[in-house]
Amino acid sequence: xxxxxASEPITIRTAKVSEIDALANAMDRSRNYIVNQAIEQYxxxxxxxxxxxxxxxxxxxxxxxxxxxxxxxxxxxxxxxxD
Numbered sequence: 001x002x003x004x005x006a007s008e009p010i011t012i013r014t015a016k017v018s019e020i021d022a023l024a025n026a027m028d029r030s031r032n033y034i035v036n037q038a039i040e041q042y043x044x045x046x047x048x049x050x051x052x053x054x055x056x057x058x059x060x061x062x063x064x065x066x067x068x069x070x071x072x073x074x075x076x077x078x079x080x081x082x083d
C-alpha cells in the first residue's frame with residue numbers, strides 16, 4: 001500500500017468557508033478533508049491537462065496535425081450534426 005506524504009499546514013484565505021462547511025456537514029467530514037479532496041482533484045485534473053497540452057505541442061512540432069475543417073467535420077459526424 002503506498003504511503004501518504006506527510007502533511008504540512010498552510011494558511012489560505014477564501015470566501016468559500018460557508019460552502020466548505022456546509023459540504024463538510026452534509027458529508028459528515030471535516031473542513032480539512034473537504035479542502036484536501038478539492039486540492040487533490042484540482043491537481044490531478046491540471047496535471048492531466050498539462051500532460052495533454054505538452055503531448056499536443058510535441059505532436060504539432062512533429063507535423064502530426066489535421067486541418068481544422070477535418071477535425072470539426074469529424075466531431076460533427078460523430079455527434080450526428082451533419083446535414
